[in-house]
Amino acid sequence: MTAPLEWYLVLSAGVFCAGLFGVLVRQSALHFVMAVELMLNAANINLVAFSLEHGNLTGQVFALFGIALAAAEVAIGIGIILVLNRNFDDIDVTEAVTMRW
C-alpha cells in the first residue's frame, strides 16, 4: 500500500518552502546552512519517490550523490563560518558588511 505520488510532491514542496523561509529570515550562518540542507533534501524526496514511480534507479542514485554533495558543501561552509567567527567575533551574516555597493 503506497501513498499517492502527489503527496510526495506536496511534502517536498513544503520542505523546500520551509528551507527557503529559513534562508530568508535567519541571521545566523549556521541556521542558514541548515535551511539549505532542508532545500536539498526536498529535492531528494522527489528523486526517491519518483524513482519508484518511473521504475528506474536514476533518481535514487542521484539522491545519493546529492547527499554526499550536501555534506561536502557543509564542510566548506563550516570552514568559512569558522574563519568568519575568528574575524568578526560573530556568525551573524548581517554583521559582515564592510563592503557595500
Added chain:
Amino acid sequence: MTDFGTLPDWAALGPALALGFTALALFVADMVYPKRPQRELFAGISVTGGLAGLALSVWYLVAGTGQAESGGAIQLFEGTLVVDGMSLFFATIVTSVVVLVTLASYDYLVDHPHQAEIYSLTLLAATGMVMVGMSNSFVTAFIAIELSSLPSYALVASLKENRGSIEGGLKYFLIGALSSAILAYGISLVYVSTGSLQFGAVTEALSGGVGGILGLGIVMILAGFGFKIAAVPFHFWAPEAYEGAPGPVSAFISSASKAAGFVILFRVFVDVFPYEVVEGTVDWVMAFQAIAIVTMTVANFAALRQEKVKRMLAYSSVGHAGYVLIAVAALTGEASGAFVLGSGMVHLMVYAFMNTGAFLFIALAEHWGIGRRIEDFNGLATQAPFACGAMTLFLLSLAGLPIGGGFFSKLYLLIASVRADVALLAVALVLNSVVSLFYYTRVIKAMWVEDPSDDLEIESQPVGLYTALALAALVTVLLLPGFGIAVEFANTAAKLVVP
C-alpha cells in the same frame, strides 16, 4: 586524423584528467614538504598541468575530435559525458585561464602559508569547469558544477586574516549554496516529469508534452545557472566575492567560472529544452532577452559609480555576462542558430584573456600594495609603463575598441542580434559599450595623465605576474587578426549543438 583511431574513447577526457591528476600531484608534493612551502615546485607543477590540459584541448580541437567530420560527439559512460567541439572549446578557455592564473599566483602567494592548497583547489575547480562542459546528464552537470563551486568558495576566503576576503567568501558560499539547492530542486522536478536525467532522454520525453511541473523545474534550473554566470538578478555575490578575493582568484572565478556557467546554460537550453517544444510553457528566449538587457544596463551603470578599480571590474564582468547572454537571447529562429551561439562562445574566449589580464593587473597592484582606489593608480605609468600599457590594452579591448579581439566579438554579437531581429538587444549592447568606455577611461587617465603622488614607489617587477600579463596581452592582440580562426572553431562547435 588517422592517428586518432588508435586512441581509446576515454582519452577524449584528457584535459579534465590532466587538471585532476595535477591537483592530486600537488597534494603529494605538499605532503613531501609540509613545513617549507616550495614556491617553484608548486607553481611549476600547476603551470605544467595547466599547459598539458591546454595542449590536449587545443590538439583535440584542431584534430577535430568529437566533431562532425570525425564521427560526431564522443559519448562516454552511457551518454552521461560527451566530448564535442563545444566542450573542447570551453576546455581551451578554462585551461588558458588556469595557466595565466597559476603563473600569476607564483608571485602573489609569495608569503602565503598554504600555497599548495591554493594551487590544488584552483586546479580542482578547473577540473570541475572542464567537466561542466563535458556533462551530458543532469547528474554529471550538477556534480561538475559543485566540483567547480566548492573549491571556489574556499579560494575566495583563502586570506584567512583579511576581513574582506572572508566576507566575500561567506557571501559567495551562502548565495552559492542557496542556488545549488534551487538547481537541485529544479533537476528533481525535471526527473519527476520525464523519468530521466540524461540530456538526450529528457529531450525525447518532452515530446509527450510539457507540463507545469516541468516548467517550474526549467525556471529553477535557469535560476541556478543564472547564479553561475552572475547575471542580474542573481549577481549580488559577484561584486563582493570578486572584490574580497585575492587578485588571481578573482581573475580565475570571473573568467573561467563564468565560461563554465555559460557552456552548461548553452547546452541545456539550446539542446535539452528546445525552444519550439517548451515555448508554450517557458518562453526562455524572452526571459533571456530581459535578463540580458537588465544585466548589461544595471551592471554598467553600477560600475560607473565605483571608486575601487577591482569592484568596477567586477561590475564590468557582470555586464559582460549580459553581452554573452545575447547568444541565447537572439535564438529567435530568424538568424542562424550556429552563428548566434558561436558569437557568444567566441566572446567568452576573448573575454577570458582580456578580463583575466585586467584582474591580474589588479593582483599586481595588490602585490605592490599601492591601494585599490582609482586615484591610487595616479601616475602609475611613470613607474611601470609595461604593466600599465597591458592594462590599457585590456580595458580598451573590454570596451570593444579595435585594439584587441574584444572589438570583433562584440561586433559579431551585434550582428547576431541585428540578424535575429531583436533591435532592443543591439541598442542595449551599443549604449552599454559606450557607458563602459567612460569608466574604463577613468582608470586609463589616472594611470597615464595624472601626476603620481610623492610616495608612489614600485620596488619590484615580479616575473610570474609580468609573464602572465604579457601572455594575456599577446593573445588579446593576436585575437584581432586571428579572430577568423577562433570564430570558425566556435561556429563549427555550435553547429553540432544547435538542432
